Each structure stands twice: as C-alpha cells, then as structure tokens.
Amino acid sequence: MLSNAPIPTVINQNLFGLSTSATVTINEKSKLLEQQGKKVFKLGFGQSPFPVPDLVVNALKKHAHEKDYLAVRGLPALREAISNFVNHRKGIRSTPDEVLIGPGSKELMFLLQLSYYGEIVIPAPSWVSYAPQAQIIGRSVTRVGTRISNGLLLMPDELEAICAADPERPRLVILNYPANPTGTTYDQQTLMTMAEVARHYKVIVLSDEIYSELDHKGAHTSIAQFYPEGTIISGGLSKWCGAGGWRLGFFVFPNGLKRLMQAMTICASETFTSTSAPIQYAAVSAFLETPEIEEYLGLVRRSLAVVGSYMRVRLQQAKVEIPQPQGGFYLFPDFGHYRDVLHRRGIATDRDFCRALLDEAGVALLPGSDFGCRESTFSTRLSYVDFNGREVLEACRALPAGREPGDDFVETHCPKIAEATTVLCQWLAGL
Numbered sequence: 486m487l488s489n490a491p492i493p494t495v496i497n498q499n500l501f502g503l504s505t506s507a508t509v510t511i512n513e514k515s516k517l518l519e520q521q522g523k524k525v526f527k528l529g530f531g532q533s534p535f536p537v538p539d540l541v542v543n544a545l546k547k548h549a550h551e552k553d554y555l556a557v558r559g560l561p562a563l564r565e566a567i568s569n570f571v572n573h574r575k576g577i578r579s580t581p582d583e584v585l586i587g588p589g590s591k592e593l594m595f596l597l598q599l600s601y602y603g604e605i606v607i608p609a610p611s612w613v614s615y616a617p618q619a620q621i622i623g624r625s626v627t628r629v630g631t632r633i634s635n636g637l638l639l640m641p642d643e644l645e646a647i648c649a650a651d652p653e654r655p656r657l658v659i660l661n662y663p664a665n666p667t668g669t670t671y672d673q674q675t676l677m678t679m680a681e682v683a684r685h686y687k688v689i690v691l692s693d694e695i696y697s698e699l700d701h702k703g704a705h706t707s708i709a710q711f712y713p714e715g716t717i718i719s720g721g722l723s724k725w726c727g728a729g730g731w732r733l734g735f736f737v738f739p740n741g742l743k744r745l746m747q748a749m750t751i752c753a754s755e756t757f758t759s760t761s762a763p764i765q766y767a768a769v770s771a772f773l774e775t776p777e778i779e780e781y782l783g784l785v786r787r788s789l790a791v792v793g794s795y796m797r798v799r800l801q802q803a804k805v806e807i808p809q810p811q812g813g814f815y816l817f818p819d820f821g822h823y824r825d826v827l828h829r830r831g832i833a834t835d836r837d838f839c840r841a842l843l844d845e846a847g848v849a850l851l852p853g854s855d856f857g858c859r860e861s862t863f864s865t866r867l868s869y870v871d872f873n874g875r876e877v878l879e880a881c882r883a884l885p886a887g888r889e890p891g892d893d894f895v896e897t898h899c900p901k902i903a904e905a906t907t908v909l910c911q912w913l914a915g916l
C-alpha cells in the first residue's frame with residue numbers, strides 16, 4: 486500500500502550549501518526599491534552596457550533562417566575565424582581544429598572541470614562561478630589569498646608554493662585577466678614567470694580572457710604566448726561584443742591537450758549538442774577584425790577607461806582602497822577604512838554593508854564574499870556600467886580628433902555614474 490508521503494526529491498549532496506548568488510538578491514532588491522519609487526544606482530550587475538555592433542546584428546538577421554544542428558565542436562567558418570583572431574591578437578599558432586565552441590564560456594568551463602580530474606587553483610577574489618562549478622562536480626578547490634599591491638591577482642610565487650607542497654598532483658589553475666571582479670590585469674613579466682612555474686609543475690592553465698578585448702589600452706598579452714603547450718584560452722562574445730545573452734563562448738586548446746578537448750566534446754554532444762546556429766553564423770563577422778569592429782572596440786575602451794578612473798579617483802579621495810582598473814568594467818573598492826564606524830552601526834560584514842548602502846543610499850554593489858573574500862573585509866565589487874552605452878559610444882565618436890574623454894565627458898554622458906559617485910561619497914561622509 487503506497488503512503489500519502491510526497492514524492493521524494495533526493496538532491497545531489499554536492500549542491501548543499503550552494504544558493505543563487507547575491508547578484509540575484511541585489512537585483513531583486515534593486516527592482517523592488519525602484520518599484521517603490523526610489524532611485525537606484527545599479528552598480529551590482531556585470532553586464533556590458535554597449536550595444537552589439539550593427540555589423541554583427543545584421544549578420545544575425547541574415548542568418549535567422551539557419552535551423553539545422555551544427556557540428557558539436559562548432560561551425561567550421563567560426564572556428565577558423567576564432568583561430569585567426571587569437572593567433573593575431575595573442576601571438577600563438579592555433580589551428581581551427583583546436584577550437585571548441587559552446588553556449589557561453591561558462592558552460593565550457595563546467596565541462597572542463599567535469600572532464601579533467603585534478604585540483605583547481607583559483608585566487609580570492611575571483612569570478613563567482615569557478616568554485617561552485619567545482620563543488621557541483623566534486624573537485625577540490627584551493628583558493629589563494631591575494632594582495633592589493635599585486636592588483637589582487639594570483640602571483641607566480643604563490644602558485645609555486647602550492648605546487649611545491651605536492652608536486653605530482655594534477656592541477657588546473659584558472660587565471661582571469663583583465664579580471665572580474667577587480668578590473669586588474671597581468672604585466673608581461675609576471676606572465677612569463679607564471680609560465681615557468683606552470684611548465685615546471687606541468688600545471689594546466691585555463692586562461693580566462695573573456696575581457697581581453699576590453700583592456701583599456703588595447704594591450705592585452707596572453708600567457709599562451711609564453712606557455713603555449715599548457716594553456717587553454719577561454720573567450721567569447723559576452724563582454725567585448727556586448728552579447729552576453731547570445732550565449733557564445735570558445736576554448737582554444739594546445740595541440741598536446743587534444744584528449745581533453747575530445748573528452749569535453751563527448752560531454753558537449755551528450756548535453757547541449759551544439760551551439761545555436763544563427764548565433765554561430767553571426768559570430769563569424771565579430772571575429773573577422775574588420776575596421777568597424779576595431780573602431781567599436783576603440784570607443785568602448787576609451788569610454789570604460791575614463792568612467793573607471795573617474796570613480797576610482799573620487800572614491801580614493803574618500804579613503805576607499807581600490808586597485809587601478811586596467812580592463813573590463815569593474816572596480817573592487819575596499820571600505821575597510823570605515824570599519825570602526827560601521828561596527829558601531831552594527832554593520833559587521835560586507836553583506837550588511839551592501840544592504841545598508843542599498844537601503845540608505847540606493848547604491849547597489851556586490852559583497853566581496855561572493856567572490857571568495859572574507860565577509861569581514863568590507864570589500865565589494867562595483868560594475869561601472871550604469872549608463873546608456875549607445876549614447877556614450879556616439880558621444881565618444883563625436884569628440885574632436887586627438888581629444889580624450891575626461892571628467893566632463895562622464896558628468897555629461899554618464900550622469901548616473903557621476904551622481905552615484907557623489908551619493909556614495911556623501912553616504913560615507915555621513916556614517
């Protein structure tokens with residue numbers, strides 16, 4: 486006789502302790518406050534504010550009728566375009582058959598962690614999804630604390646120390662530069678030293694270069710140049726092309742890691758099958774390095790550079806510690822200077838801090854603990870994207886030749902950024 490008990494739902498224990506991230510919570514709260522008529526400065530969500538370049542949108546329209554499943558590894562023309570793109574931009578010698586396309590690089594990272602058996606090494610802070618992916622799959626993660634003097638990036642001597650403690654252990658280190666959440670990046674010398682360490686211990690490097698085209702100076706260098714045999718490059722359309730919702734990412738493998746690519750291809754074929762056909766056809770046009778794309782990227786970089794440094798300078802004047810942003814659209818402000826006064830107000834963690842800032846000043850930031858920092862450090866991630874990207878691109882294009890956008894550009898064309906900066910500094914002053 487069957488009982489009336491509910492259908493048992495036995496959840497995979499690896500999922501215990503994971504929850505939807507604070508990003509979602511902050512977004513929901515921001516929406517609620519807006520519905521109540523409050524002005525909210527949305528500096529929490531990490532999405533490009535810029536439109537997808539017209540050239541790429543037109544290519545998508547042209548290919549909307551493409552309806553067939555494509556090869557698991559991706560459209561040959563796109564794999565060729567990406568291979569040429571990375572060879573030219575990152576100084577390597579890949580071939581199209583070393584390129585794997587996926588519905589976002591995040592999905593490919595998940596399949597990599599699933600296919601590879603070894604320890605995952607990541608810095609703290611680092612992007613929100615690396616560690617939960619490892620947890621879901623059951624891989625062990627070593628988080629390495631970072632220093633502000635190193636731009637909050639993992640340093641070669643720190644990787645060396647981990648490897649030396651257990652030299653034979655298979656390892657995958659994930660390096661993300663320009664970085665989310667810090668906006669910082671590596672210089673060439675550090676990458677060369679890191680490459681030596683990785684080579685010595687046969688560490689696989691997953692080089693997450695999703696923000697590489699948004700290096701503010703257009704001067705990104707990849708570790709693949711110095712460690713070609715052990716580096717997998719990860720990239721996609723989401724950040725530099727403003728197309729996060731299109732879901733297109735890629736990995737480029739070194740020839741010696743073809744077995745890993747093959748294993749991931751099997752997982753891909755048994756899960757997502759292939760990436761959306763119209764999106765892949767359209768993406769070819771994004772990777773062809775045409776003058777339109779170069780112009781678009783030039784405008785995007787100049788705009789981001791000025792907005793990032795505008796906010797940083799003002800927050801530094803308010804005693805907030807922030808590494809210099811070098812790429813992407815993030816700052817990582819540390820409000821530790823205000824620790825005592827915050828404690829007196831009963832604000833003991835970065836989460837309490839973000840909640841109070843949103844409630845009292847309408848400024849939405851994400852707590853650093855979402856990125857692996859200790860809750861008590863009062864570090865936060867700030868995305869300086871609360872502006873109209875289309876208008877900003879037009880304004881930047883209209884600047885007289887040779888004139889770089891300055892503070893007045895931000896105040897005129899990114900008014901919410903300027904206002905958010907003032908509101909945040911005033912809130913700190915009134916604590």
Ligand SMILES: Cc1ncc(COP(=O)(O)O)c(C=O)c1O
Pocket residue numbers: 531588589590591592612661664665693695720721722723729732733734
């Ligand atoms: C550092 C980093 N890596 C990877 C991704 C994943 O990008 P996508 O899956 O859209 O390619 C993101 C997106 O936020 C990111 O910030």
